[in-house]
Amino acid sequence: MSGPLDRVRAERLGPAFDLLAGYGPGGCYMERAGIGVAGTAFPGTRPWTMRLADVDPPTVRELFSDIDLGGMDPSAPPPLLFGSLPFDPGLGGRFLIPSRTVRRDREGETWSIEVVREGAVLPEPPVSMTSVSASPSEPFSAMQLLGEPSAEEYEEAVASAVERIREGSLIKVVLARTLRVEAGRELDPTQLLRRLRAVEPECYAFAMDLDQGRTIVGASPELLVSRSGREVRANPLAGSAPRAGDPGEDRANAEALGSSAKDRQEHAIVVEAVFRALQPLCDDLRYDPEPTLLATANVWHLSTRFRGTLRDPAISSLDLVRALHPTPAVCGDPRDAAMQMIRDLEPVPRGHYAGAVGWMDANGDGVWALALRCAELHGETARLFAGAGIVADSEPALELDETERKFRAFLDSLRWG
Numbered sequence: 001m002s003g004p005l006d007r008v009r010a011e012r013l014g015p016a017f018d019l020l021a022g023y024g025p026g027g028c029y030m031e032r033a034g035i036g037v038a039g040t041a042f043p044g045t046r047p048w049t050m051r052l053a054d055v056d057p058p059t060v061r062e063l064f065s066d067i068d069l070g071g072m073d074p075s076a077p078p079p080l081l082f083g084s085l086p087f088d089p090g091l092g093g094r095f096l097i098p099s100r101t102v103r104r105d106r107e108g109e110t111w112s113i114e115v116v117r118e119g120a121v122l123p124e125p126p127v128s129m130t131s132v133s134a135s136p137s138e139p140f141s142a143m144q145l146l147g148e149p150s151a152e153e154y155e156e157a158v159a160s161a162v163e164r165i166r167e168g169s170l171i172k173v174v175l176a177r178t179l180r181v182e183a184g185r186e187l188d189p190t191q192l193l194r195r196l197r198a199v200e201p202e203c204y205a206f207a208m209d210l211d212q213g214r215t216i217v218g219a220s221p222e223l224l225v226s227r228s229g230r231e232v233r234a235n236p237l238a239g240s241a242p243r244a245g246d247p248g249e250d251r252a253n254a255e256a257l258g259s260s261a262k263d264r265q266e267h268a269i270v271v272e273a274v275f276r277a278l279q280p281l282c283d284d285l286r287y288d289p290e291p292t293l294l295a296t297a298n299v300w301h302l303s304t305r306f307r308g309t310l311r312d313p314a315i316s317s318l319d320l321v322r323a324l325h326p327t328p329a330v331c332g333d334p335r336d337a338a339m340q341m342i343r344d345l346e347p348v349p350r351g352h353y354a355g356a357v358g359w360m361d362a363n364g365d366g367v368w369a370l371a372l373r374c375a376e377l378h379g380e381t382a383r384l385f386a387g388a389g390i391v392a393d394s395e396p397a398l399e400l401d402e403t404e405r406k407f408r409a410f411l412d413s414l415r416w417g
Contacts, residue, residue, distance in 0.1 A: 008114065010112070013102065015109075019104060022038030028208045031205050032203065033202055035106055037082070037104075037359050040098060040100050041098060042099035045096075051089070051090065051091065051092050051093065052322055055093075057319070078362035079113055079115050081359065081361070083095045083318075083360075084216055085325065085355040089325055089326065099114065145181055149347050155397065158388075158394060161345065161394075162396070165391060165392045172332045173331075174330050174332055174388065175390055176342075176346055176354065177346070178383050178385050178386075179383070179407050181382040183417075184380060187377045189217045196219035204219065204220045205219045206358075215376070216376050217376075217377055217417075220372040222372055223235040223367070225317065225324055227317040231307070231309065232308045232320065233307050235304070236270045237270075237294065238270040238302060238329050239263030240263070242401075243299060253300060258302070264302065267302040267304070270328045271304045281308075281310060291303060292305075299405065317365060329370065348383075351376065354387065373406065384411070386402075388400075
């Protein structure tokens, strides 16, 4: 950013405004149960790349210092920074201060906030439209799908990881695989988002343009961390079981997950790591004494909710992301050994999959989810990602099945994209 931005304009919108109407090419979006943000970039506004380690408090203050908030309605929320961080925290993340942000908070207030340079030509404000989804395309054929690694190679990688875990090299590692989809048509992030949020209204539907014409789009069930004033929340997930159409079978799957020693061990590793990361930063840090069951459209998860109070109100939501990422929910334990095993066994770099996606405003408040249940779209191609947590008792065939179920669920939504 260069030079002061002389105008910040805030306007209240109606509570029925569809946040997706505020998302467009070059923009960003994150919504859960009607609460969230959507941003667009006016001509001349460009995102930038920065490593998570470099997004320190002085840097963030400098980014927002160019924005003159003097003329804003004092009851309006401040401008915000949206970001998509890669899985590897040593790589550069993608950041954008949207020119226009539509934001709806927990109380249902909806605002449009514009950050405008002198002389800029303002596009027309977004008009909230009734959500109308296109008809789904035909299911993808086997010829359109390429697994990387293949199913057989993934099972071999899981078996290798289990062997190393039993030798004592580490306790847990999350292994991912990808599915390349040649759709044969231009994929539309907005239509895909409509489908994802309809199918998974309690997940964090998200999108952000990356470099070279790529867009990451997904619906994550997992809150990495949020900050509102001094209140901190996190909701790690680990351990999963399939949903079933039959209510009795579905309940049996959930109960089996809740009593599974293997899944509870996998979950406990994540909970302990989140506590170790947040405890030095928080007073009165609390979490569920026992994991609870969380249902998504296709998968049951073990879930633990954290809530705490920041010791220092100057700690921002991005500071909390830096303390947590990557957690054992997407990496493993110990972290360094798990990262090395991921590099050894995964043939395709994760990019922004299993990274953090979300936003932080000029007050330091923000919401960051793990970039799960997602794909990178590029023209007529989509690259889907799915992973599974591997511990000493993991069975390769079952871990493969978990990734296949996650792929199938996203492929169904992708037909609307």
